[in-house]
Amino acid sequence: METNEGAVLSLQNFRKQFGSGCEKCADLDERHLQRNYCPNCRTTYACADVSLELYGGEILGVVGESGSGKSTLLRCLYFDEEASSGEAFLQGYKSGQVNIFTETGQQKRYIRNYHLGMVYQNPYMGLRMSFSSIGNIAEKLIAAGGRSVDEMTGRATSLLHKVDIPPYRFLETPATFSGGMQQRVQIAKALSNNPPILLLDEITTGLDLSVQAKVLDLIKGIQRELSISMIVVSHDLAVIRMLAERTIVMLDGKIVEQGLTDQVLEDPQHPYTQKLVQSLL
Amino acid sequence: MNKYNFAFFDEQSKREIRRALLKAVAIPGYQVPFASREMPIARGWGTGGLQVMLAIVGKKDVIKVIDQGSDDSVNAVSIRKFIQQMTGVLETAETSEASIVQSRHRVPEVPLTGEQILILQVPIPEPLRETEQSELRAKRLHAEKEYSGVWLSLFEQIMKYGCTATGADHPTMVHERYVMSPSPIPRYDNRRLNDCAALILFGAGREKKIYALPPYTKVESLAFVDRPFVSESMHGKICRLCGAEGVFLDESVQAAGAGPFYECNDTGYCRQRQSSKSRLDRGEQSGD
Numbered sequence: 001m002e003t004n005e006g007a008v009l010s011l012q013n014f015r016k017q018f019g020s021g022c023e024k025c026a027d028l029d030e031r032h033l034q035r036n037y038c039p040n041c042r043t044t045y046a047c048a049d050v051s052l053e054l055y056g057g058e059i060l061g062v063v064g065e066s067g068s069g070k071s072t073l074l075r076c077l078y079f080d081e082e083a084s085s086g087e088a089f090l091q092g093y094k095s096g097q098v099n100i101f102t103e104t105g106q107q108k109r110y111i112r113n114y115h116l117g118m119v120y121q122n123p124y125m126g127l128r129m130s131f132s133s134i135g136n137i138a139e140k141l142i143a144a145g146g147r148s149v150d151e152m153t154g155r156a157t158s159l160l161h162k163v164d165i166p167p168y169r170f171l172e173t174p175a176t177f178s179g180g181m182q183q184r185v186q187i188a189k190a191l192s193n194n195p196p197i198l199l200l201d202e203i204t205t206g207l208d209l210s211v212q213a214k215v216l217d218l219i220k221g222i223q224r225e226l227s228i229s230m231i232v233v234s235h236d237l238a239v240i241r242m243l244a245e246r247t248i249v250m251l252d253g254k255i256v257e258q259g260l261t262d263q264v265l266e267d268p269q270h271p272y273t274q275k276l277v278q279s280l281l
Numbered sequence: 282m283n284k285y286n287f288a289f290f291d292e293q294s295k296r297e298i299r300r301a302l303l304k305a306v307a308i309p310g311y312q313v314p315f316a317s318r319e320m321p322i323a324r325g326w327g328t329g330g331l332q333v334m335l336a337i338v339g340k341k342d343v344i345k346v347i348d349q350g351s352d353d354s355v356n357a358v359s360i361r362k363f364i365q366q367m368t369g370v371l372e373t374a375e376t377s378e379a380s381i382v383q384s385r386h387r388v389p390e391v392p393l394t395g396e397q398i399l400i401l402q403v404p405i406p407e408p409l410r411e412t413e414q415s416e417l418r419a420k421r422l423h424a425e426k427e428y429s430g431v432w433l434s435l436f437e438q439i440m441k442y443g444c445t446a447t448g449a450d451h452p453t454m455v456h457e458r459y460v461m462s463p464s465p466i467p468r469y470d471n472r473r474l475n476d477c478a479a480l481i482l483f484g485a486g487r488e489k490k491i492y493a494l495p496p497y498t499k500v501e502s503l504a505f506v507d508r509p510f511v512s513e514s515m516h517g518k519i520c521r522l523c524g525a526e527g528v529f530l531d532e533s534v535q536a537a538g539a540g541p542f543y544e545c546n547d548t549g550y551c552r553q554r555q556s557s558k559s560r561l562d563r564g565e566q567s568g569d
Contacts, residue, residue: 106425128412128433135437142436143429149439149505171440 009054014086019043036252046072048253057227061244069253070233079108113144117190121202123182129175159188180211198230288335289367298336305493310455317489328486330402345379350387350546374549388470390550393479403464403485408452468512475500523554
């Protein structure tokens with residue numbers, strides 16, 4: 001499969017379904033589906049043939065209402081769940097020639113540890129709450145073959161400094177941290193192996209406004225400094241407007257609109273996007 | 282006098298355990314599931330080791346049972362009596378005389394030979410348990426040789442205490458493939474598993490797992506490159522009963538301000554040294 005020039009991640013016809021599917025819904029013909037659900041075989045198509053490209057150093061926003069398949073998209077890219085079909089290529093992995101969805105479990109783990117970083121909406125998903133903050137960051141370094149305690153603590157400390165965790169709390173467990181701090185530890189963990197791609201899933205949801213601003217600042221700073229490509233999933237248009245250069249709008253597992261963020265927000269074409277932009281307070 | 286079949290189990294049960302043992306020996310360090318039986322002692326009191334023992338013991342065997350180095354503790358005595366009643370085999374306290382040694386949390390001081398089998402009782406066979414609670418996922422991690430969780434536990438101990446704090450049961454890498462819990466033996470005993478001449482069998486009754494180290498298997502204790510593995514230091518300490526040095530010693534505290542004293546943890550070894558010493562003493566006296 002040819003990949004687009006310059007795309008660090010290229011996703012083609014990615015599908016994630018819950019259920020076996022039947023003859024009627026196999027082609028995703030809208031006449032047989034209720035939104036993304038097939039009443040005949042009770043299959044839900046969380047992501048229905050999604051294709052996208054992520055370019056070096058850019059932040060790609062993904063918006064959509066809850067249940068539109070945004071998080072499923074990230075979870076499958078991070079191999080938390082298995083893709084039902086479709087292909088994904090990483091520029092940095094086997095020169096983008098191999099579909100990462102069909103690699104072995106061991107290889108997927110390798111990709112996860114060396115090429116990807118993930119920040120979950122809920123820090124409990126991404127962190128071990130009963131392990132120290134340094135230990136949490138070291139986990140990813142250990143997974144990538146780190147066997148030197150001094151090197152790993154050095155790296156972890158510098159990352160925790162970067163995300164503004166006070167040094168006297170480095171050895172404490174994230175369970176004792178505030179939500180914003182937990183989120184920042186998660187970001188530090190995701191950055192630990194210098195991944196070329198960062199996946200961010202609703203990272204500011206549930207944080208108060210000043211903390212939100214701090215986390216967003218951090219993300220923006222990281223992108224400028226390290227030119228990491230990111231996919232930012234959010235239902236909050238303000239977050240998308242601030243972070244993303246390019247935006248994808250998802251509805252019922254499909255991409256209904258995409259383009260430059262300003263364009264999408266100022267001149268929405270699809271009825272759903274129009275409604276979304278209108279409902280902005 | 283004995284209404285039970287030889288060695289308590291029916292032949293079918295023994296065969297099932299032996300089959301698990303064969304698989305365990307074929308894949309060193311790999312945990313083989315087996316149908317752990319109800320035993321006349323409670324789970325968690327050595328039923329794994331006992332089942333392995335009953336499955337392999339023969340009429341000509343000589344058995345030794347120890348509990349943390351001691352031949353005389355309640356657990357060791359009751360297990361030994363039970364085996365003895367069910368089989369009628371000979372028992373001994375001397376390691377060199379035994380053909381099968383069942384042990385709770387110690388490897389005997391006297392080096393084992395190729396003629397001997399060591400059975401270790403295991404409470405928690407899964408080294409990944411602390412970081413991965415799901416049995417299914419832990420199995421997958423073993424299959425993919427993904428042991429970050431074990432390393433993370435050790436790392437966390439270094440963060441908390443400044444050094445690895447595994448008082449016992451320090452995880453080991455077997456034959457460069459499987460990470461194995463060596464059962465809660467002291468770190469001192471870890472290196473004695475490496476390249477051991479005897480066959481070593483591990484039985485976890487409650488967790489229904491059997492695993493094994495065939496003779497001369499490479500067993501490495503996990504350690505970070507800049508934090509080498511260290512066993513308990515017995516430097517400068519001497520057993521007050523037999524005068525042994527450099528063996529695993531128990532520390533006891535005396536009353537009223539006197540310093541601690543040390544005794545061999547392996548009582549069989551200690552007694553043997555004491556009796557040969559007194560024989561030697563008598564010999565010298567008669568020579569005068």
